[in-house]
Amino acid sequence: MKIAVDAMGGDHAPKEIVLGVEQARDLYSDIEFTLYGDQAQINPLLTNQDRITVVHTSEMIEMGEEPVRAIRSKKDSSIVRAATAVKEKEADAFFSAGNTGAVMAAGLFIVGRIKGIDRPGLTSILPAAHPDTDKQNFVYLDTGANAESKEKNLVQYAYLGKFYAQKVLGIENPSIALLNNGEEEDKGDRLHKAVWQSLNSADDLNFIGNVEAGSLLMGKADVVVTDGWTGNAALKATEGTAKTMLALIKDSILKGGLRAKLGYLILKPVFSIVGKNMSTSTYGGAVLLGLKAPVVKTHGSSKADAIKNTIGQIKTMIESQVVNQTVDYFNNQEVLEKMDKTDKID
Structure with missing residues (x-):
């Protein structure tokens, strides 16, 4: 290797x-x-x-x-x-x-x-931080490779994310969600409404509907699909919020007197676990799938x-061999014809 x-x-x-x-x-x-x-x-x-x-x-x-x-x-x-x-x-x-x-x-x-992939998607592994889920992390794409996307691009990302979750995260039948401005079926602009319909009609995808940005880290899906502009903006907002909260906690401890500092010492192992789980270094890099x-x-x-x-x-x-499996899938003529039918909007 x-x-x-x-x-x-x-x-x-x-x-x-x-x-x-x-x-x-x-x-x-x-x-x-x-x-x-x-x-x-x-x-x-x-x-x-x-x-x-x-x-x-x-x-x-x-x-x-x-x-x-x-x-x-x-x-x-x-x-x-x-x-x-x-x-x-x-x-x-x-x-x-x-x-x-x-x-x-x-x-x-x-x-x-x-062949068959119009625009590769930048793919990240993010932590699932909600305590009520057994998911530890999930696949998120596109995180910024393409500022503008078409319907078929997001459908292709769903399949790319599915293969990646199966082969790298070991999830047999990964659930897939679409990042949108509401959970209801009719939310979003023309692009997101069309993508919702395409993903929902795909019998080989475990599509569970929309997920909002506020629930991005809640572990609602194994794969979250989005266009690159929205995906990058949501990711940076999430990272910025996490850094701000950590800075506020640190500042409060420093200004909180002896009791706050003693409390920090008691909870230091917990902060270390949280820091490791939320650190970008834990999950490696972003893959151009x-x-x-x-x-x-x-x-x-x-x-x-x-x-x-x-x-x-x-x-x-x-x-x-996740890349080889992806090549085999998108080299299938029936699959290519199905993808060509997804672009229902100008």
Whole structure:
């Protein structure tokens, strides 16, 4: 099993990238890594090069660069070289903590999309935080790959999410919900109403209806489908709310005197559990589903632990052959014809 790594992408690259890769290397004996980037920066960080190869690249795509222009002009960048390794079958998967748009563009134009998938969706694993559910996490897509989507795109996301939940989360018949501005069938704009009808009429999907943004983390479904604009906005609002609440709790403890501080010490193990469950580093990176191979984007601020967990996520994807199953499904002519009938709105 071989994974191509953009060692130069992210706020803490290459130090945390290398540290996370070495942790994963020591944890998984069946994975080999190729790190693409500046050898002068990477090599001194390695404790040993067992199952790690460093390939020097002379260019780097910065966070603020225009994605498509960057991957076309910087052929010797770490992102382009890592994606090309997957295209040429030198690696089974590629991941980066760098420029999100460039990673998506490299995945789309270099690795290539699956036939039948019009627009790959950026897919995240999120925690199900409600105490009354036995769900621990769920699949959420699209989290920002496509600002505008058509009806058939969201229907395709439902199938992509279904396969991912089955193969990676081990859920036999995952429930699927549509993110909307109300739970009733007739809620939403023309797009969401049409998607609701298409998902509800699909006999091979366990569609349970709409879910509101306020219930996103309540564990109501194993897969939540949305367009990229709404999905990204809802996710950032959720993350922002969580950070604000933690900041308010911390401030209240600091200002609450001795009793508040003693209470914190008693509850510290509980806060640690909550922090771990809600941390993005626990669940790995966001997968660009709909491509011919696993392409995973980790958060720009990811440190070693998040890198290690992302590699574990990629390992599961490769072993479960979720991409191969998706290819087989969307190569079916009957399926393609069914998808073509979903676009009932202009």
